[in-house]
Every structure is written in C-alpha cells, then in structure tokens.
Amino acid sequence: MRAIAMTLRHELIGLGGIVERNVYLTRRYIWWDVAFFLWTVANTLTIVFIAKGIEAAGGRLDVNRATTSLLIGAVVWAYLGILFEFMTETVAWERWEGTIEYTFMAPLSRPAHLGGMGVFSVLYGLLRAVLLFAAVAFFFDLSMPRADFVSAVALLAIASISFIGIGMMTAVLPLISPEKGSQLGFVAQGLLLVVSGVYYPVSVLPAWMEWLAKISPATYALRGARASILEGAGLAWADVWPLLVIGAASIPLGLWVFRRGELYAKRHGKLKRSG
Amino acid sequence: MTDLHAAPVIVARTRAGVPAVEVRGLCKEFRRRDRRAGLLARKTRVALDGVSLEIARGECVAILGQNGSGKSTLVRLLSTLLLPDGGEARVFGHDVFADPRPVRRLVNRVSVEASFFKKMSPQENLGYAARFYGMTSRQTRDRIPEILERVGFPADRRNEPMEALSRGMQQKVALARALLTSPVLLLLDEPTTGLDPRSKLEVQEFIREVRTVHDATILLCTHDLAEAESLAERVGILHRGELLCLEPVHELMARYSSLTLEEAFFAATGTAFEEEGDDDDREVLA
Numbered sequence: 001m002r003a004i005a006m007t008l009r010h011e012l013i014g015l016g017g018i019v020e021r022n023v024y025l026t027r028r029y030i031w032w033d034v035a036f037f038l039w040t041v042a043n044t045l046t047i048v049f050i051a052k053g054i055e056a057a058g059g060r061l062d063v064n065r066a067t068t069s070l071l072i073g074a075v076v077w078a079y080l081g082i083l084f085e086f087m088t089e090t091v092a093w094e095r096w097e098g099t100i101e102y103t104f105m106a107p108l109s110r111p112a113h114l115g116g117m118g119v120f121s122v123l124y125g126l127l128r129a130v131l132l133f134a135a136v137a138f139f140f141d142l143s144m145p146r147a148d149f150v151s152a153v154a155l156l157a158i159a160s161i162s163f164i165g166i167g168m169m170t171a172v173l174p175l176i177s178p179e180k181g182s183q184l185g186f187v188a189q190g191l192l193l194v195v196s197g198v199y200y201p202v203s204v205l206p207a208w209m210e211w212l213a214k215i216s217p218a219t220y221a222l223r224g225a226r227a228s229i230l231e232g233a234g235l236a237w238a239d240v241w242p243l244l245v246i247g248a249a250s251i252p253l254g255l256w257v258f259r260r261g262e263l264y265a266k267r268h269g270k271l272k273r274s275g
Numbered sequence: 276m277t278d279l280h281a282a283p284v285i286v287a288r289t290r291a292g293v294p295a296v297e298v299r300g301l302c303k304e305f306r307r308r309d310r311r312a313g314l315l316a317r318k319t320r321v322a323l324d325g326v327s328l329e330i331a332r333g334e335c336v337a338i339l340g341q342n343g344s345g346k347s348t349l350v351r352l353l354s355t356l357l358l359p360d361g362g363e364a365r366v367f368g369h370d371v372f373a374d375p376r377p378v379r380r381l382v383n384r385v386s387v388e389a390s391f392f393k394k395m396s397p398q399e400n401l402g403y404a405a406r407f408y409g410m411t412s413r414q415t416r417d418r419i420p421e422i423l424e425r426v427g428f429p430a431d432r433r434n435e436p437m438e439a440l441s442r443g444m445q446q447k448v449a450l451a452r453a454l455l456t457s458p459v460l461l462l463l464d465e466p467t468t469g470l471d472p473r474s475k476l477e478v479q480e481f482i483r484e485v486r487t488v489h490d491a492t493i494l495l496c497t498h499d500l501a502e503a504e505s506l507a508e509r510v511g512i513l514h515r516g517e518l519l520c521l522e523p524v525h526e527l528m529a530r531y532s533s534l535t536l537e538e539a540f541f542a543a544t545g546t547a548f549e550e551e552g553d554d555d556d557r558e559v560l561a
Contacts, residue, residue: 010409017406021392021399028394028436098390102452105354106407107379266358269305269348 018116
C-alpha cells in the first residue's frame with residue numbers, strides 16, 4: 001500500500017513538473033503568445049461578422065443569436081487548436097530542443113507525462129478561450145441575459161478529457177514523421193469540428209456525417225455550450241454522459257496509440273533524428 | 276564544498292552481488308529507405324553486432340570507437356531509448372528492455388549535446404529534470420544551487436537562459452543534471468567532445484570525483500584516447516558494431532604489441548583513430 005502511495009506521489013510530482021515547465025516556457029514566449037492571440041481574435045472576428053454580413057445582404061436572421069452562436073463555435077475551434085498544439089508538442093518541441101531522450105529515459109510513466117501536458121493545455125486553453133470570448137464579444141453589442149458561463153466552461157472542461165485522449169493520438173505523429181507529423185494535429189482538429197456543427201446545426205450534415213457527430217465529443221461540447229450561453233440551460237446530463245463515455249474510451253485508446261508509436265520509434269531509432 | 280553523500284536516496288533498489296551492467300549478444304540494426312534502389316527498397320546498417328560485456332559495480336569502463344562505430348547506440352540501448360534486434364542487457368540485474376522502469380531510476384546519461392530547454396535557466400531546467408525523479412521544489416530549492424556550485428557553475432548565472440551560456444557551461448549543467456538524480460550507473464557519451472582544454476579537464480576531474488565519492492559505475496564512450504586511459508580501469512574498442520576487446524590498457528597494448536593506446540587501436544581496427552567511420556561500408560540492401 002505504501003509502495004503504491006509512493007509511486008502515486010512520484011507520478012504526481014512528475015506530472016506537476018511538466019505543468020511547471022510549460023508555465024516557464026509560456027512566460028518566456030509570452031509576447032509570441034500575445035501576437036498569436038491577436039491573430040486568433042482577428043480570425044474569430046472574420047467568422048463572427050458573417051451574421052451581420054448576412055443581415056446586411058438582406059438575409060433574415062436573429063443577428064444577436066447567430067453572432068453568439070458563431071462566436072461559441074469559433075472559440076471552441078480556437079480552444080481545440082491550442083489543446084492539440086500543446087499535445088502534439090509533447091514530442092515535437094522536445095525533439096526540437098533536443099531534450100526528448102532525457103524525458104523518455106526518465107522514470108515517469110507515459111500517462112503522467114501526457115497527463116501533465118493535458119492538464120496544462122486545458123488550463124491554458126480555457127483561460128485563453130474566456131479571454132477570446134470576452135475580446136470578440138466586445139466588438140458586438142451582444143445581449144446574453146440568460147447566459148450561464150460557468151456551465152459552459154465546465155462542459156468544455158469535461159469534454160477536454162476526450163480531447164486530451166484524441167490529442168495523445170496526435171502527439172504520436174511527430175514520432176513517426178518528425179517533419180510533417182505535428183501538422184496533422186490540425187487535421188484532427190478540423191475533422192473533429194466539421195462533423196460536430198462548429199458553425200451550423202449538426203442536422204444540416206449528410207446522414208453519414210451526422211452519425212460521426214454522435215461519436216465526436218465536440219458535438220456535445222458545442223451543443224451544451226450554446227444551450228448554456230444562449231438559453232441558460234446549465235449542465236445537461238444528456239451532454240455530460242456521452243462526454244464521460246467518450247472520455248473513458250479515448251484516454252486509454254490515446255495512451256495505447258502513443259505507446260505503439262513510442263515502441264515504433266524505439267525500434268527504428270526515431271526518438272532522436274540522428275538515431 | 277558540498278558533500279555529495281548528501282544526495283537524495285536512490286529510489287530503486289540495486290541488487291547486491293550482481294554486476295552493474297551485463298550485456299549479452301546485443302544486436303541493433305537500423306533500416307532506412309533507399310530511394311536510389313527503388314520505391315520500397317530499404318538498406319540496413321548494422322549498429323551493434325553481438326556485443327557482450329560486463330561492468331562491475333563501481334568500475335569505470337571506456338569504450339573507444341570512431342564515429343558510427345555503435346558507441347551511442349550502446350548507450351541509448353542501456354538508457355532504454357532503443358529496443359534491440361537481439362541479445363539482452365541487464366542493469367543491476369534488471370532487464371533493460373522487459374522491465375525498463377527500475378533501470379530508469381538507476382541510470383542517467385550525459386551526452387555530447389547538452390540538450391536543454393534553451394529559453395529556460397539552469398535552475399529551471401534542473402528543477403524540471405528533478406521532478407521526474409520525484410523531487411519536489413522544496414527538495415531542489417537548496418540542492419540545485421549546491422550541485423551547480425559543485426560543478427563550478429557561477430552562482431550569478433543560474434537564472435540566465437541556457438542559450439546565453441557557453442558550451443562548456445552547458446555541459447557543466449548537464450553533469451549537474453545527471454548528478455542531481457543520484458545515478459548508480461552514469462552513461463557518458465563523449466561528454467568532453469567540443470570543450471576547450473580547461474573545461475575538458477574540469478569535467479574529467481569531476482567524473483573522477485563523482486566516481487570516488489558517489490560510488491557510481493561509469494560507462495564512458497569517447498573519442499579521446501588520453502581521457503579513456505586516465506579515467507577507466509578497462510578500455511574496449513568498438514569497431515563497426517563489434518566489440519573487439521575490453522581489458523585494462525596495459526593488457527590491451529600488450530595484446531596488440533603496441534606502445535600506445537593509439538597504436539593498439541590501429542592494430543585492432545586497421546584504421547587510424549582520427550579516420551572517420553564510413554557508415555556506408557556497413558550498409559547492405561535489405
């Protein structure tokens with residue numbers, strides 16, 4: 001029992017070390033992050049202004065509701081982008097810095113290692129998502145009288161369990177292809193959101209894509225966040241339980257995929273480029 | 276002066292009476308795509324070819340070899356960073372490939388590249404490495420400055436980013452990182468390559484001290500014949516993945532009827548030590 005407690009303590013300290021390192025690096029690169037945030041704000045605005053554009057072109061829609069709905073979609077898009085970026089950097093950044101071999105030969109389990117990256121990416125991503133929502137909302141005279149932001153953020157946090165699991169799968173890609181692997185994280189982000197109704201209801205999708213939407217955690221995150229902010233619906237069990245089920249499946253699957261990639265890299269000498 | 280005995284207790288247990296390192300018939304090949312030979316063609320490079328060796332606890336063994344001779348592959352295999360194609364390796368009785376976790380607690384490594392997060396300071400980098408070994412920030416707060424002082428790293432530069440430090444300074448931090456985790460087996464892969472003469476001597480002196488005071492077993496892979504001769508009890512010659520010999524320097528010279536280690540190396544391999552190893556010579560189309 002004592003040995004298990006010691007091991008658990010050791011793992012948590014290691015997990016905390018990963019978070020701590022990311023805090024240091026974020027501080028060092030903070031002005032780059034600010035620049036990237038400004039780009040994200042601009043990019044989000046190009047999407048959110050579409051609602052006003054449709055009205056200006058003679059279309060009939062509830063501009064306030066459409067603008068808020070698009071804003072939620074764009075913020076979730078940006079959140080997933082950051083989360084997958086951090087998860088993919090688990091390998092890519094360390095390979096670039098040359099530290100990857102020291103990390104992989106350390107006595108820290110891979111779940112704790114990847115978990116540390118996941119915890120930091122969720123905390124950083126949620127903070128950034130809140131700031132992005134506030135910054136873009138500032139450009140519009142949005143009325144959200146019934147908004148339940150706490151529930152929306154909580155739902156995004158629950159959905160993040162699944163996102164981390166998927167992120168673990170994308171994190172392995174730079175082990176297989178050092179040059180192109182990290183870019184495939186964006187492919188996962190795009191594929192996930194296109195079937196999840198990022199800027200439109202899932203009902204407009206072709207039937208086969210609607211089926212895929214059912215197993216995408218982003219579907220429930222978007223649906224629940226919109227219901228919380230537009231209707232003040234709060235945390236709905238109908239959104240929470242699928243996220244918990246998908247999360248329970250995606251974390252072990254993500255770890256398994258990463259483990260396979262790690263074994264492949266160790267067998268073929270791909271942990272380090274000069275192997 | 277810091278007392279190195281004050282290092283934290285090694286978490287994993289070493290087994291009394293077993294060698295520090297046991298390697299039997301270790302083989303490793305790397306297969307690479309060969310576009311010149313066709314779309315699906317692969318060529319195979321033999322990195323290690325049936326290497327066997329044993330290192331006693333507390334011993335320092337040096338492995339000499341040219342570039343591409345397989346030294347780094349051997350170190351990476353013992354560091355659990357590669358999986359072999361054949362053979363076995365044990366560190367203090369623990370199977371390196373089947374049960375890597377306890378091995379990782381016992382081993383640390385210093386390689387030719389210092390390998391740090393360049394924007395982070397030595398203090399931050401060492402703290403990061405220490406967390407993996409279960410050391411809390413409270414434990415490392417005093418310990419890191421002590422170790423940095425011990426390796427001769429100036430106190431006023433502890434918080435500068437690594438990218439602002441010279442190569443010699445970075446290598447001292449790398450030694451501090453290895454020592455911080457109290458390794459029982461230290462794998463040194465050309466730790467002084469590229470250093471100026473003074474830094475080289477400082478690092479070598481430190482290796483001696485770590486061994487004496489810290490009771491560490493050392494496997495030193497090097498290009499430097501004088502370094503191998505002065506630090507190691509036994510010297511091995513690794514050539515094209517084969518370990519040709521492993522014995523005390525005087526026996527090695529006697530075996531090849533040589534007056535110097537360099538002559539012995541030449542006699543053993545048929546090449547001068549300065550010549551680059553030609554990897555392509557060992558490649559065959561798969």
